[in-house]
Amino acid sequence: MVWRPPADTSGTHIEKWRAWLWDTRGLSFGSYEELWSWSVTDLAAFWGSIWEYFGVGGAVAASDVLSAGRGVEGTSWFPGERVNYAEALLDRAPDGVAVVGLSATRERIEVTGAQLRDQVRRVAGALRGLGVVRGDRVAAYLPNIPEALVLMLASASIGAVYTSCPPEFGTRAVLDRFQQVTPKILVAVDGYRHKDKAIPRAAQVAEIRRALPSLVATVLVPYLDADGPVPEGVHTWSDLPGPDPATAEPGFAALPFAHPLYILYSSGSTGLPKPIVHGHGGVLLEHLKLHHLHHDLRVGDRFFWYSTTGWVMWNYLVSGLLAGATIVQFDGDPAHPSLARLWELAERERVTVFGSSAPYYLACRTAADDPTAGLDLTRIRQIGSTGAPLPAEAYYWLRDYVSDTSPVISASGGTDVATALAAGTMIHPVVAGEITCRCLGVRMESYDSSGSPQVDADGELVVTAPMPSMPVRFWGDTDGHRYHEAYFERFDGVWAQGDFVRITGRGSCVISGRADATLNRGGVRLGTSDFYTVVEEIERVADSLVVHLEDPAGGPGQLFLFVELAGDQPLDHELEDQIRTRLRSDLSPRHVPDAVIAVPEVPRTLTGKKLEVPVKRILLGRPKSAVASLDALQSRTSLDSFELIARSLATGH
16 A cells, blocks of 8 residues: 545545535445446446536436447447537636646747637637638647647637647658548648757658648648748748638537547557547546546646657646646656656646656666655645556655655556546555556456456456447548457457456456467466566666467467666676576566567657567567558667567577
């Protein structure tokens, strides 16, 4: 136990909502588990209460909340209602400072609520003037800066569909995404700074424009060089054309609940990225619920989550405005000039809810110098983590070095649902190594191989009741085949997330890796995160990746451990023996690797996820270009060594 809630939690959003349920519905629940059970069995009552309590609309009859589809798939939510995410967000954004924009490329920016609303109106009018109508796609090649937020809200306000890639993505990674959705408008920066180096992007933008014949206009945000040249036929952000007075439409479009809000993309680490369409109403309800009832965001909070515009956590961050919080955006390297960068940001900007990725916290924990030394982090009242399982050791480090009075809200969910499936609350104790609870309205279960739910046993993470923020569809997937194949083929009528999870008898969760990357040796099944916790505790190991090649005949198969070593140290017999001994004693004798192989670098996506499945496919003979988009990786050369290893395997060496 690393944190306990205070005795009096009546001031939290979740308790105020529970009191409202009693006052207006006569509903009373003795525990969170009872509340959760109601929220996933009486879906109409639960989501109807979220709709009404947060003022999205008036009271709705249960029959008007949802119409069931086939199992989890195909449910229609609030079919008779009209919403607009941008309108709801701007109505709730603080009147004072709403957005703080921090950047390694330019000076700090503050945007008030009034300024944000004015900018959104101006850009929405400009988009209309460029011919954008409801349903058109607006693509952003932008970093995590206020202009990206303004563009997303402006697009949403008129019913256009927003989609984005960060400028860290190379041309191929961008086109793998944007060519699938045929955008009408492209808004891009001229470049950015990475560490101390200028990264121009003019050539990439020109190539992207040539490869997107659907474009009718391109808009340049002069980010790297305010006085740089503007290509012929390109508008600039500050000189966007105004709307045609004869066709101007003031205000916000009233849109069906499922009208597309934005298109997110799967990582692209296992093939062409899936263009995942999320709707206005689903995102609005989910983020209202999660930010208020789970994160307990409130007016006066300063909310930060490290992300690029290519990760769902950017969308998650900007929805903090729904709670009246000030959001803090940051575009830069979190480890430059040191890992203290984000903690210094938190102190300087008076951040109260701080979020980052599990790999960042683990890097802080193993750093030679304490990145929080000398900093005043007492304003932080909650710490968020996502992107990968957070091992117990990271909880201890956050408690001991950041705050022993703030809960760690580790969350798991992601791009597919634009929210968390499991997270925490301010009324739950926090146990190291566990995600505190299943989120309200999320009937998440652990299935064994036969499709039966289980407790206190590792199995596949499934969702057995529909959620409003499940994708509207995949863009271009006219018959729904690709969507069905992605989530519903494993268990008929049940959403399979693709993760490996254990749900405890207390309702907490331990997620230990991707289900298609778990390690099953002699009937003993372990998640890869368990493996990494042991290996990366060894001082000379900087990073690691484990892959199991199964034996079709049912034998133990081959277990390969790849290690990236600290400094220039070699992989000698002493270190290899140490690794094997630690795994045998701390993990399982059956999971001692058949081979330990040193590699120059462990491949990761730009959001820090290890490429276990793509490496496995390379070892089985597929070329790296067929299993991953190299432009979506932290290092384009990180898969090269695995192709060499695959060739050695093929020749029996």
